[in-house]
Amino acid sequence: MTFEEKLLELAISDDRIIVMTAENRAAIRNLPSKIGDRFIDVGIAEQTMIGAAAGLALRGRVPFVHALATFLTLRAFEFVRTDVGIGQLPVILVGGVPGFLSEANGPTHQAVEDISLMRGIPNMGVFCPADATELVDALPQIVASGKPFYIRYNACAPAAEHRMPFDLGKAEIYPSNAAADVADDITILTYGFLLGEALKAQTLLQADGFSTRIINMRTLSPIDENIIIDAADNSELLVTLEDHFQVGGLYSIVSEIIVREGVLSNVMSISLENRWFKPALLPDVLDYEGFTGEKIAERIRKRIAEDETMDDELFEDFYSLN
Amino acid sequence: MSLNDRKYHDLEALALRVREHIIKMSTDGGCFIGASLSCTDLLVYLYSNVLHVSPSRVDDPNRDYLLLSKGHDVPALYGTLAELGFIERSRLANHLKTNDSIYWHPNRAIAGIEFHSGSLGHLLSVAIGIALDIKLRGGTNRVFVILGDGELNEGSIWEALLVAASKKLDNLVAIVDRNGFQANVPTEELSPLEPLAPKFEAFGWSTKRINGHDFEQMEDAFASFDLGRPSVVIADTIRGKGLPSIEARADRWFVNFSHDEVEQLLEELHGGRTTALTSETLMVR
Numbered sequence: 275m276t277f278e279e280k281l282l283e284l285a286i287s288d289d290r291i292i293v294m295t296a297e298n299r300a301a302i303r304n305l306p307s308k309i310g311d312r313f314i315d316v317g318i319a320e321q322t323m324i325g326a327a328a329g330l331a332l333r334g335r336v337p338f339v340h341a342l343a344t345f346l347t348l349r350a351f352e353f354v355r356t357d358v359g360i361g362q363l364p365v366i367l368v369g370g371v372p373g374f375l376s377e378a379n380g381p382t383h384q385a386v387e388d389i390s391l392m393r394g395i396p397n398m399g400v401f402c403p404a405d406a407t408e409l410v411d412a413l414p415q416i417v418a419s420g421k422p423f424y425i426r427y428n429a430c431a432p433a434a435e436h437r438m439p440f441d442l443g444k445a446e447i448y449p450s451n452a453a454a455d456v457a458d459d460i461t462i463l464t465y466g467f468l469l470g471e472a473l474k475a476q477t478l479l480q481a482d483g484f485s486t487r488i489i490n491m492r493t494l495s496p497i498d499e500n501i502i503i504d505a506a507d508n509s510e511l512l513v514t515l516e517d518h519f520q521v522g523g524l525y526s527i528v529s530e531i532i533v534r535e536g537v538l539s540n541v542m543s544i545s546l547e548n549r550w551f552k553p554a555l556l557p558d559v560l561d562y563e564g565f566t567g568e569k570i571a572e573r574i575r576k577r578i579a580e581d582e583t584m585d586d587e588l589f590e591d592f593y594s595l596n
Numbered sequence: 597m598s599l600n601d602r603k604y605h606d607l608e609a610l611a612l613r614v615r616e617h618i619i620k621m622s623t624d625g626g627c628f629i630g631a632s633l634s635c636t637d638l639l640v641y642l643y644s645n646v647l648h649v650s651p652s653r654v655d656d657p658n659r660d661y662l663l664l665s666k667g668h669d670v671p672a673l674y675g676t677l678a679e680l681g682f683i684e685r686s687r688l689a690n691h692l693k694t695n696d697s698i699y700w701h702p703n704r705a706i707a708g709i710e711f712h713s714g715s716l717g718h719l720l721s722v723a724i725g726i727a728l729d730i731k732l733r734g735g736t737n738r739v740f741v742i743l744g745d746g747e748l749n750e751g752s753i754w755e756a757l758l759v760a761a762s763k764k765l766d767n768l769v770a771i772v773d774r775n776g777f778q779a780n781v782p783t784e785e786l787s788p789l790e791p792l793a794p795k796f797e798a799f800g801w802s803t804k805r806i807n808g809h810d811f812e813q814m815e816d817a818f819a820s821f822d823l824g825r826p827s828v829v830i831a832d833t834i835r836g837k838g839l840p841s842i843e844a845r846a847d848r849w850f851v852n853f854s855h856d857e858v859e860q861l862l863e864e865l866h867g868g869r870t871t872a873l874t875s876e877t878l879m880v881r
Contacts, residue, residue, distance in 0.1 A: 311732055314763075321717075322721040322724065322756045323721075324721070325718055325725065325756070326724040327725060329721070329724060329726040329728070330725040331725070333657070333729035352715060353718065356718060361711070361712070
């Protein structure tokens with residue numbers, strides 16, 4: 275079932291649902307003829323769309339609003355924060371082509387601070403589906419939450435079979451090849467379509483002898499804190515992998531949690547550090563930016579080698595002092 | 597007293613009481629007095645003669661909505677709501693106090709306030725959403741939005757004007773409190789708005805222009821609205837209306853008067869002599 279089909283199914287059974295767009299119909303092209311007046315296209319007017327969605331929500335509706343992720347979260351940010359956020363209204367924001375999925379559009383279209391912005395709004399949910407299956411499975415729970423939600427839209431084909439049904443606020447684990455009572459060498463925390471690349475990296479790293487656990491976060495707000503704390507306690511190296519600026523995304527979330535909990539951990543961020551990415555077609559972006567499974571594995575191996583060198587130097591300093 | 601004077605006597609008396617409340621809120625922290633006094637007559641008229649809403653109907657889905665988009669004039673709305681029984685009059689004494697939640701901009705937690713505002717250029721869009729839902733449900737109630745003239749600088753207003761016209765929202769009525777000033781200077785000195793009515797007409801809105809302190813003109817303007825398109829009423833008003841010592845002055849936007857000045861201003865409101873205001877109580881925020 276596609277996102278559009280699921281949205282139609284929900285709209286048919288729940289007349290609170292309104293589908294809105296700021297002239298971005300890619301994911302909802304067939305809905306106008308099927309839901310009539312409950313499909314509202316405001317034109318290229320993201321601010322008015324969000325304000326109007328708040329007005330509809332005040333009247334008891336649950337609007338799904340669609341625009342490209344950059345324009346939805348940046349152009350209309352103050353409307354999201356002030357009308358939807360302060361109002362605590364159940365408006366569901368669907369941001370198209372987030373992160374690397376904007377491919378060759380260039381920096382104007384690169385939503386790589388969207389999570390940082392949306393999670394900064396009190397009680398705003400943030401859902402980053404790994405693929406079309408997860409996207410569709412989550413929708414009923416998101417509607418039922420009654421909260422404002424940001425969906426980092428991703429309808430890619432699944433890279434692997436899911437291991438756990440969607441449960442809002444719970445992450446999904448792809449365990450390592452180590453015995454259950456042994457700590458893992460590596461845990462990679464990720465979200466969105468990069469789950470597929472993380473799983474490729476898992477295969478490669480485990481072939482090298484590093485037991486590697488993959489965690490698909492699914493929602494970044496609410497965040498599955500227990501799974502992060504457990505990974506920090508039971509991994510030699512914790513990796514956060516994301517197509518987002520390092521500031522404000524998963525690396526920041528993990529840092530906040532482990533500092534607050536006082537969990538000592540070796541954390542490596544694979545993200546965009548203080549810059550936009552090279553615009554190109556997706557496979558080329560991943561290769562150029564070092565986010566393919568192979569390149570992720572290579573970066574992690576290099577980090578482990580550096581850590582070991584550092585450890586050796588520390589030992590040498592220790593012994594030379596004594 | 598002429599026939600019309602008698603007809604509008606009660607409205608004038610009500611407006612006078614609302615202005616008293618506004619003046620009393622202009623001390624101990626102060627308020628945006630100029631913009632509050634300019635829209636007082638409009639709010640009094642709308643709540644008395646136009647809006648289908650009452651203290652017992654604040655949650656009725658079939659009520660008329662009034663949204664204050666230029667939220668800093670909220671003392672006029674709180675004064676009106678208090679006089680009409682939506683909230684206790686005594687509550688206005690809690691203005692800016694932590695034992696209540698009546699602050700410089702509208703708070704939806706207070707009965708009769710439909711939505712929060714303060715950031716300019718938002719509530720015309722929110723009103724569109726409410727008006728769309730009323731249409732979807734086949735309702736006949738209306739949504740009124742008070743806009744400031746300075747607020748028309750915001751691009752989101754013009755975005756919303758296009759959208760409202762495209763959706764043929766004839767249950768939506770915008771009212772521009774055209775008091776001629778934005779925060780620091782006359783509107784025409786910064787980003788000139790005139791000719792204003794043709795702008796709204798060009799955007800597909802039914803447009804009327806009236807004196808925003810003349811109840812007779814309000815009666816005509818709000819008696820009926822065009823079908824098939826949204827309406828705007830541009831109401832020419834006077835910033836600080838009712839107090840000659842602050843009327844139409846650029847430096848009377850946000851004020852924090854002394855208790856003595858408040859006493860004098862209350863006398864001035866009732867025809868007493870012009871108050872001598874000290875510069876320290878006049879602020880530009």
